[in-house]
Amino acid sequence: MSATGQTSQPFRSPIGTRDVLPPESARWDALVATFSDLVSRWGFSRLLTPVFEHLEVVHRAGESSDVVTKEVYRFADRSGRELALRPEGTAPVVRSFVEHRPPTPWKVWYFAPNFRYERPQKGRYRQHHQLGVEALGTTDPWLDVEIIAMAWDFYQAVGLGGVELRLNSLGDPEDRAAYREALLAYVAPHLGDLSEESQRRVDINPLRLFDAKAPNDREIMQGAPTLNDFLGGDARAHFDAVRSGLDQLGVPYTLDDRLVRGLDYYMRTTFEFAATSLDAAQNAVGGGGRYDGLAASMGGPDEPGIGFGIGVERLLLALGSALDARLRTDVFVIDLRRDVDPTAAPSVLTVSAELRRDGLSVEHTYDRRSVKAQWKAADRHDARFAVLFGEREVAAGTVQVKDLDSGEQAEVALQDVASLVRQAAGDDSAPPLD
Ligand code: HAM
Secondary structure: OOOOOOOOOOOOOOOOOOOOOOOHHHHHHHHHHHHHHHHHHOOOEEOOOOOEEEHHHHHOOOOOOHHHHOOOOEEEOOOOOEEEEOOOOHHHHHHHHHHHOOOOOEEEEEEEEEEOOOOOEOOEOOEEEEEEEEEEOOOOHHHHHHHHHHHHHHHHHOOOOOEEEEEEEOOOHHHHHHHHHHHHHHHHHHHHHOOHHHHHHHHHOHHHHHHOOOHHHHHHHHOOOOHHHHOOHHHHHHHHHHHHHHHHOOOOOEEOOOOOOOOOOOEEEEEEEEEOOOOHHHOEEEEEEEOOOHHHHOOOOOOOEEEEEEEHHHHHHHHOOOOHHHHOOOEEEEEOOOOOOOOOOOOHHHHHHHHHHOOOOEEOOOOOOOHHHHHHHHHHOOOOEEEEEOHHHHHHOOEEEEEOOOOOEEEEOHHHHHHHHHHHHHHOOOOOOO
């Protein structure tokens, strides 16, 4: 602070957080609108839960996961309650299920911020947002298939070209117990060579050793037995049914028996989506899986569940400019007249209002700008069409519609502009917003 009480540096948002300003925010809106429309067609309704929860709810995501042990923003409120900012979306949804006991199957979606004290870098933030779904109340493998296919359809709907689905089964708890023994037997002679981090994980959840970052740990784990050989009959039949369903729906996947995911509540089906356009370290644009014991572990009914979360910031990074074509302003209205009587229609005011009522997105300049300045603004907006009118058009009761991509121009009645614009937009190679 200076002597005058002024800070020398302007305030900034906390490290690892970001403001989302226009026009970037329009890309967020497009993702959320596409997601909400798509998942509601699969029978999912929106759920809103608090941004903070009791600490023990958050801990249900796993005592061995970094997310819980190292990254939780926890605090005591003024009455000394132990609370935490939500680091992920699943535990809060299951807490809500356990609290309200809605009829099953319960299929909900969310769009919410999550908080993790991570080292910020491109694609990794301390506040990130997820679009996600959770479904509770059935072990039917077709639910797994539908959940995965829905995420796949979403990536296609927003135009993410290079996305790969990796699929695994973590088996049932008893399969994992047998596997755990085998894994511990394999690791025992290597114990001293593992990193401190991995040695800690051995005791809590040796499966997480496959997530190790240290090159030596990774090398050691190359030779480890994999869970696949330990799947029991039920888990194997479930996994086979999931794979068959994905094949039937034409969703391509690769099997990855080392995919363990970073949270502890998973069993049976787990999956992750990787964007080929992103660096390998941060290329997961979504992931999820089954968590059949989670509701019971929160004191609720023993209802199974499955879901996924998609990282919005990361997905937008992966999409690059793919969404932009859909976000263009439909029409920029330009008044070509030199003298405009502000009390008489038609005007930029009335023409814009009518086109908006017809469902188009419309912009214009304010402050009675020159024709040249209006064109410049239309350019800056990257509008798809200009709607122009001068003395002649006003007298004839028409407007000129100019396609700003092709330069083609047509004179039509104002009420015909919307259908013309829609027809042209339908002809564009970019698929319309789903
Ligand atoms: P997760 O894999 O931890 O799963 O996160 C889901 C997605 O959120 C990741 O694939 C990534 O795109 C994004 N993400 C995670 N952390 C960050 C970060 N620090 N910065 C930017 N993006 C991030 C879960 O959270 C589970 N709750 C998913 C789930 C739902 N499983 C079952 N249902």
